[in-house]
Amino acid sequence: xxxxxxxxxxxxxxxxxxxxxxxxxxxxxxxxxxxxxxxxxxxxxxxxxxxxxxxxxxxxxxxxxxxxxxxxxxxxxxxxxxxxxxxxxxxxxxxxxxxxxxxxxxxxxxxxxxxxxxxxxxxxxxxxxxxxxxxxxxxxxxxxxxxxxxxxxxxxxxxxxxxxxxxxxxxxxxxxxxxxxxxxxxxxxxxxxxxxxxxxxxxxxxxxxxxxxxxxxxxxxxxxxxxxxxxxxxxxxxxxxxxxxxxxxxxxxxxxxxxxxxxxxxxxxxxxxxxxxxxxxxxxxxxxxxxxxxxxxxxxxxxxxxxxxxxxxxxxxxxxxxxxxxxxxxxxxxxxxxxxxxxxxxxxxxxxxxxxxxxxxxxxxxxxxxxxxxxxxxxxxxxxxxxxxxxxxxxxxxxxxxxxxxxxxxxxxxxxxxxxxxxxxxx
Numbered sequence: 025x026x027x028x029x030x031x032x033x034x035x036x037x038x039x040x041x042x043x044x045x046x047x048x049x050x051x052x053x054x055x056x057x058x059x060x061x062x063x064x065x066x067x068x069x070x071x072x073x074x075x076x077x078x079x080x081x082x083x084x085x086x087x088x089x090x091x092x093x094x095x096x097x098x099x100x101x102x103x104x105x106x107x108x109x110x111x112x113x114x115x116x117x118x119x120x121x122x123x124x125x126x127x128x129x130x131x132x133x134x135x136x137x138x139x140x141x142x143x144x145x146x147x148x149x150x151x152x153x154x155x156x157x158x159x160x161x162x163x164x165x166x167x168x169x170x171x172x173x174x175x176x177x178x179x180x181x182x183x184x185x186x187x188x189x190x191x192x193x194x195x196x197x198x199x200x201x202x203x204x205x206x207x208x209x210x211x212x213x214x215x216x217x218x219x220x221x222x223x224x225x226x227x228x229x230x231x232x233x234x235x236x237x238x239x240x241x242x243x244x245x246x247x248x249x250x251x252x253x254x255x256x257x258x259x260x261x262x263x264x265x266x267x268x269x270x271x272x273x274x275x276x277x278x279x280x281x282x283x284x285x286x287x288x289x290x291x292x293x294x295x296x297x298x299x300x301x302x303x304x305x306x307x308x309x310x311x312x313x314x315x316x317x318x319x320x321x322x323x324x325x326x327x328x329x330x331x332x333x334x335x336x337x338x339x340x341x342x343x344x345x346x347x348x349x350x351x352x353x354x355x356x357x358x359x360x361x362x363x364x365x366x367x368x369x370x371x372x373x374x375x376x377x378x379x380x381x382x383x384x385x386x387x388x389x390x391x392x393x394x395x396x397x398x399x400x401x402x403x404x405x406x407x408x409x410x411x412x413x414x415x416x417x418x419x420x421x422x423x424x425x426x427x428x429x430x431x432x433x434x435x436x437x438x439x440x441x442x443x444x445x446x447x448x449x450x451x
Contacts, residue, residue, distance in 0.1 A: 147189035253331030264345035298404035345433035
């Protein structure tokens with residue numbers, strides 16, 4: 025019995041020791057929540073003439089992350105920054121500029137005590153006195169539709185490249201309010217791979233300078249960097265006298281264009297040329313050789329890249345051209361109304377027809393009275409003409425493209441073509 029009592033006492037003692045030494049659980053879910061700004065004192069746009077700014081965060085912040093995480097504009101050199109758990113306190117020890125907006129930028133280098141970066145880089149705006157407000161706004165376009173809706177990292181710099189503010193924007197328009205009137209440089213990019221920096225050629229980018237006034241407009245075109253040069257890709261002979269040239273990308277301009285026989289002895293005269301995007305239409309003299317080479321220099325693409333030169337050989341047909349030209353489209357269409365008494369009339373043909381080879385007549389339909397007009401321009405296969413006097417209001421008119429209209433080889437239309445339209449002006 026005595027041994028049983030001793031055993032019971034030992035068991036109870038062991039249990040009491042075990043309970044007394046119980047430790048808290050270890051491990052658990054990792055804290056990945058990013059801290060954010062909750063409130064500021066004074067509130068944003070508030071007056072900071074007291075020299076004190078306090079910023080409250082959603083989580084305790086890490087003092088070690090403060091260096092290079094906070095920026096001031098205009099620069100504040102005499103300042104003391106302290107951090108007490110979730111509250112950041114800024115004490116300004118210098119005189120502030122009068123009637124000026126001050127910007128405090130918090131970058132994502134600022135972290136909480138668990139190492140989580142601030143949820144987003146942002147700029148808090150305060151005031152000294154009563155600043156004069158300038159504003160920047162504009163539309164946002166995207167080279168790739170898939171980028172629409174992705175956050176854009178926007179940075180604003182002073183004329184001498186000092187950071188003023190950072191902001192995240194999305195959508196098809198933006199606005200930066202509460203700017204000090206001054207000259208700025210704006211940069212924007214989409215961080216598609218989320219590495220915190222702009223990667224050239226892989227991410228869309230925009231940069232431009234501007235001067236902020238009361239209301240300033242600047243549109244952002246989020247485009248990818250392009251370091252490739254435009255080149256000749258294809259030359260197709262549409263007819264004996266007409267070449268349709270395709271380039272590797274749309275271009276804005278070029279300085280020189282020539283066509284010569286491959287041996288370089290004979291140039292092929294170019295009579296008409298018209299550039300639209302990546303297409304170049306050419307009207308040439310009749311080729312008398314089977315093999316030519318085309319050369320272009322200083323091709324500037326839409327992003328400003330300039331190709332020093334490009335060349336391409338092609339075969340030319342030298343046989344007779346017996347294909348009649350056709351009217352492909354017109355504006356106005358037959359039977360339509362126009363809201364001007366001096367409308368621009370547009371004709372699109374199946375091939376280039378130069379001004380001397382156009383045979384046109386414009387008449388008042390009922391009276392058959394001719395109305396004077398001019399051929400304003402021929403651009404590629406499109407001709408535009410304008411009446412030189414007001415057309416009779418509410419009276420139908422007929423534009424006659426006469427059968428005598430011919431291409432450069434002398435082929436004429438199959439028949440006269442009439443386009444009836446009615447001018448209506450309610451002025």
